[in-house]
Amino acid sequence: MTLTLQDRVVIVTGGFGVLGSALSRLLLERGARVAALDLSPAPTDIPVHSDFLAVGGVNLTDPASAGAAMHQVADAFGHINAIVNVAGGFAWEAFEDGALDTWDRMYQMNVRTAVVSTHAALPHIMKAGNGRVVNVSALAALKAGFGVAAYAASKAGVSRFTESLAEELKSRDVTVNAVMPSIIDTPGNRADMPDQDFSNWVTPEALSAVIAFLLSAEGQVITGACLPVSGRV
Template sequence: MSSSRHDPALENAPLQEKVIVVTGGFGVLGSALGQYLRDRGARIALLDRAATTQAGERDESNVLALGGVDLTSVESANSAFRQVAEHFGRIDGLVNVAGGFAWETLEGASLSTWDHLYQMNLRTAVVASQAVLAHLLAPQGGRVVNIGAQASLKAGLGMGAYAASKAGVARLTEALAEELKDRHITVNAVLPSIIDTPTNRTDMPDADFSRWVSPTQLAAVIAFLLSDAADAVTGACLPVSGRV
């Protein structure tokens, strides 16, 4: 088991020594979230289906990067979470970032889009949540935070499949929160509007990017939900709208 490097500046950090798993950890949001949490004292496990990460220099005692993890597979997920628990000695929280987006109208569309977004957005969250429970069901409790979407509240044109999958994430959040509320585990979701990523800027070049939600802004809300200060919050789906 690795131990984190002592840093006096982090002694009072809100997430000091907490072990947090971030799925989709090699992507834009996952990478930004991992760095944000690490800066606040957490030890981070980044899981991703991609084989490698292009993330910069890191202290390997505080960050574990596992590529090639298929979170639609129970076996692959269980193996990854076991590796995390063995490396750090425990798991305190999970953030389900893994997911994807597709724009497609229903008329003339392929049902494969609906199946694909279900797999990416909902099944991965279900499988990862099941896999982490064996490690969270300990006296210290734990945290689960899901990445939903404001589109789950009201779908727009071409957003049917995406919104339906993210609505499933919201209902998963609520149901799991009820299931675990007497076991010292909170389960919440954040519902961002448009996240300011390079892909979104390319797809919407005429938009006012300053109105969108930056990965760092979203990470700040997630960090609160992972902290001890959020102990009284569970089953919440929190809009993070920016100025959209």
């Protein structure tokens, strides 16, 4: 069974990255109209698709920039049904020798982008009804390892934001959930960890399929969940 997202308008933040691109492709295959937002300029090699909008240069930590992007999407597609907050970042460093600025950077990249983007999209989602918010947290939010204190703390913030907003919106026809991947199988992660068994990792396509389920009509019964997507890590 293929879960359809026919004519649903979905915003994907961090839409030009590996996961954002994979997710956008899957959503388009399932009938959605997709707007990919990113801080980077829109790639020049994106195939033209009537149901796809690439919006580059969006500072998702800035309410004015995020708000303008949401209005651009709503003007282009008529409404917004859902947002998937993929935008984020990672840092590895020992706490003892690390920079305290890393904590601010991880908060900005992981928590603030999700909060600002959702705040900007939510009025449009509420207006359309039957809305979805999906955040990308991490397994490190549950159990942090060496060197990822700032990253894990920021992803824990994403999880708690998800749970709180789900409670706020559970009687208002909007579900709010998060996925918690382990290590995503990307070229960057392979380069950073060349000795690992990549087959144990989570592919962007597999993670995208879980997100697509949460966006679907079948996902309506789930809200407030932070779902581990761990592969075999």
